[in-house]
Amino acid sequence: MPTSVHAMKTAETAAIPGQKQYLTRGAGAYRRASLALFLSGFSTFSLLYCVQPLLPIFSQQFSVSPAESSLSLSLSTGFLAVAIVCAAAVSEGLGRRSLMSISLVGAALLTITTAFAPNWHLLLVIRALQGLILGGVPAVAMAYLAEEIDPRGLGATMGFYVGGTAFGGMSGRVLTGIFAEYLTWRPALFLIGAIGLAAAIGFIALLPPSRNFVRRPGFDPRFHLRAWLGHLKNPALPLLFAIAFLAMGSFVTIYNYAGFRLVEPPYDLNQTELGLIFTVYLFGIGASSIGGLLGDRIGHFSVLLFGLALTAAGSALTLAASLPVIIFGITVLTTGFFMSHSIASGLVGKLAHGTKGHASSLYMLAYYVGSSLMGSAGGWFFAVEGWAAVVIFTLAMLALAFASACFAQHLARRKA
Structure with a gap:
């Protein structure tokens, strides 16, 4: 029975003509x-x-x-x-x-x-x-x-x-x-x-080179406009875009203004100590990978909802007066946010019908606009009513994100 290099690569891709060759x-x-x-x-x-x-x-x-x-x-x-x-x-x-x-x-x-x-x-x-x-x-x-x-x-x-x-x-x-x-x-x-x-x-x-991507030569504005509008007409996708906007907005708001609170009495942290708080991003790395694995096994929407709830819990914990509890709250918030983001971004690719790059671009646009607009808006709440107002603002955004995830799950199940 003859052997070949191509035969040994069947574990990597499906080489059946007409079918997509996935990794x-x-x-x-x-x-x-x-x-x-x-x-x-x-x-x-x-x-x-x-x-x-x-x-x-x-x-x-x-x-x-x-x-x-x-x-x-x-x-x-x-x-x-x-x-x-x-x-x-x-x-x-x-x-x-x-x-x-x-x-x-x-x-x-x-x-x-x-x-x-x-x-x-x-x-x-x-x-x-x-x-x-x-x-x-x-x-x-x-x-x-x-x-x-x-x-x-x-x-x-x-x-x-x-x-x-x-x-x-x-x-x-x-x-x-x-x-x-x-x-x-x-x-x-x-x-x-x-x-x-x-x-x-x-x-x-x-x-590895792309196997399933089909190059579209030239630039046709009408094609791209139809692609973006088509994704916006997909009932579940705008809800995922809203989650990106709201979750990123809440995450950035906490990170933007926690430092203003922690440099003041009774904490009096210096810049080096504040910088070390960024090391809790390590928990985000683990949460992203674990969240993705759990989503593949027990359901992506279930993990998304858990991640958003975890983000809200972390935000609420920062209301504590104890510095260790505040840092623990930021850690929990970071874990929940990156878990939610990894799942939501993956769901965009799964639920989009064709032109997945256009769907992803809309998700990331919402993600960064949320960071910019909501992150700045949080400063108004901090200036007017202090840290408690910031946390209420983030919890309101996360409640809307949670509701959006529930509705998106309902639509996906109904379509399935």
């Missing part, structure tokens, strides 16, 4: 894709958030106000939100893998360039361009996974990707702060950019 759990290509997407999440979010601990330094170095210094982050996230919508359309012609590779390498090189920015305005221009080019990763990564991974293992892989984003968000903040303390901010950004470039190279080397 299946346990195969080498599946593991390479999972690791590659972890690296893409790590690189994207470490490069995006690396300037956050540098905002006070920028304010002093360039003689700008704290609000102006925050533009180095808000411009990146703002342009990222816009770019995510366009990225899905571009990837239909350029290809998922190609667009993600260009985005990761370009963003890493721009971060290295930022280290040499001679003035404040040029630094802001570079950061805005970085957000624009990074938009090629988040939505397209979700679409790649939804198209290439066996649906039975999609939750675990999506969780691994979201875990990479959590690890990147933590590393970008913590490592940049450490590097800046000992080397100043310019070498710090150079090193973060170099780490991001290494991750991009690893991504390119590991990610």
